[in-house]
Amino acid sequence: MSHPFRRTSQRGFSLLELLVTLFVVVLVTSLVTLNVGGGAGDYELEGQVDELLDTATYALDEAQFLGWDFGLLIVREYSRDPSYTLQWLERGPDRWSAPRSGKDVFAELELPPGVELELELDGVLLQQDVFSPREELPEPQIVFYSSGETAPGNLVIRASDTGDLLWRVEWDLLGNFRALHRGEESEFDES
Template sequence: MVKGDRQRGFSLLELLVALFVVVLVTSLVTLNIGSGDRDILLQAAVEGLADSANYALDEAQFTGVNYALAVSMEDDQGQWRFHFDWYEESPTGWQPPTGSKEVFAPTVLPPGVVVQLELDGVAEDEEALVANPAIPQPQLVFYASGETAPGAMTIRETKTDELLWRLEWDLLGNFQALRRGQSADEEDL
């Protein structure tokens, strides 16, 4: 063999390093895509709750019937999942709404988040949120007079306690969904 005639190509070590890099990049992309799904589902759920709450207050004033939102949590294979169910007041107690079923559809948050509910400046006890489907206990009532108890709901990442969303409302039921606790204007700064 002449000194200038070397074989061209990649060594086994170079191929293994290249393969390792490809696998590493692929797994990182897959992890990021999976976490993005939860963020999108959570955003849709929170914004949907705010929209439904605003509608419930308008509907209560229009029809003269009180509406309510029950926040509950259920154990789903070792993880707590938070549920939001709508009710309307009837002579026999709280019943599922008879109209606007698509607006008042139950909402379930994706796993991995924890909800803290605060009404009139007082945090609701988490144990009180454990679901009892036989006796609905709505925490938030939308009165036909156009009022509701002012409050807030924070949604945090279970593992890191990072604030993901904050839903705030006043006595007149002006609901705002705040990503990371900030309005869209504050996020842009």
């Protein structure tokens, strides 16, 4: 005999269990999204670091090929949002000036606001006032000599609000440049 009011065992999940699971998934997803970072600003800075490396390598090659020195002048712009401008220069007979050739390659590069720079040359960390030249025609901080050499050093890019290391650009005496994201070697680097 079968009982019409007999309960069969339930299968599946209750509505409450499904809602709790959905809430946990949404919470974890939002936390991961927050930790990934700003996105567009990171890609912009990465592109500028890559452009800096490519242009520095080109400047060193041009210095050897043409027989005159090139330089990189880093200037801190004080405005509503302080930022840094990287200007390429060429040593003339009397003074440093904008490069006469390769104007599209030696374009001025403006780093986004919200970063701080630290420059170290020959093992000496330079003071921040080196980025605020007082002369009308300042000399560049980094020089690429026609002999194919440059003073070894590194340029550290930090987030100005947190002090977190974003990029470290380093080079040796022969101008072998490399960029280290957050100061660490990439797993794809061959060296």
